Amino acid sequence: MQDEESLVRRAQKHDQEAFAQLYEEYFDRIYRYITLKIGDAVEAEDLTQQVFLNSLRSISSFKWRGRPFSAWLYRIAHNQVVDHLRKKKRTDVPLEENLVSGGDNPQLAAERKLDIEGVLSAAQQLTEAQREVISLRFTSELSIAQVAEVMGKSQGAVKALQHSGIAALRRALIVTENE
């Protein structure tokens, strides 16, 4: 991808190709982030679309002030999730088979599906801040520094939340396995 700052500036001037590149770059990551946050792969689809439509409408308001574009985009996604959860109580929907990449190996795909379902379910037991850190770190592949930017917290605070989040996730996974 081209230099992100120049892409964003072009997108702000309604350069369709530039915005399309940003979309392709972030689409999967935003989808995974939302899926882990709400624990529902189907509802995450609508929310993901809405995030990009909202970003299209409001990109002119984005200002480069040392914060990356991704921080702004994840903030939109975060707000979308908060609105969604406020409106609707979460319901469990099984993961669809084709959400899980297992190549040509059905057994591997089935195992991954179980793993992912377990993590999605366990992630709902975390605090909001822990889940935010885990989502950003593990499904969106952001660094500690980037997560700190997105959340507006110090890197130390993010590391602490990551540690407590993983410990809580571990406990929740063990409970799930024992049930």
Place this chain on the structure above:
Amino acid sequence: MERLLVKGESLEQCLERYPGQAAELKPLLETALAAREASAIQPRPDFRARARYQFRSALKETAAGKSRSSWGWFPRWATVVAIVLVLVLAGGGTVFAADSSMPDSSLYSVKLATEQVRLTLTPSQMGKARLCAELADRRVTEIAYMANKGDVQQVELITQRLDEKLDLLVVLIEGRGGVSLPGILPAASPPEEAGLTPAPTTTSPTTEYTPPVPTTTPPPSDEEPMPPVAITGPGKDWGGRDDTAQNGNQAQLRNTLVTDAASNRAVLRAALDEVPESAREALRRALAVSEDGYEEALDALE
């Protein structure tokens, strides 16, 4: 954690670095790996295609909204008339919903009919050329969408429509005069298929063609051909009142085509990795049609 997740070290390597804390670290690192496994979640291909299409439509609407003022009142008027016409024929909600419909939707024929009305009522050659480019762009998205579904027949049919649109684009750019041009426009499924009242043929403006026949494949004979579009003749009504305006419009169209050619090539190539094996050959043909068509259109602008 960074060593495990970012630097790619194995669990064992990480634990060897901190032997005194290995017992405490091991379950946490295993959990971190499990959480990373969640990144195996991939959007469903049909959702990805649908979302991409809707986003690109929204992008175009936004861009059109910004550039409309430079086009004066007439394109807006033409669009309004087109919408009103199809509203009369098919109903407003239907038209609105049809605009983003895909070929597997019953509303798709309404979408094609609406496009046809817009094309017919757009007054200038430049306006028609720009609309042709927009419609070609839509066809590419539809091809990727149907290829993702493994519908080879639809991919081939829409590829034919794409070819027709790009051919018409070249004709419009060159402003060729001469022969009538039947059947160049897409043959939408008859409205009856979508449960709609058939459009009376007398309400669709039928005008004469002056350019020569391009090398396009006629629509399938079992589909009712749409009325032809007016092309005003060589060099006329290219959208500008003087040479400067005309050159500006041409440059604008060239930029659009360069962008569309690149983005559509990228869309179709990306789709090649995602579609079922059975649809790949049809998709490769669509890619070739797209690349050749845009190249020819850009050559015509030189």
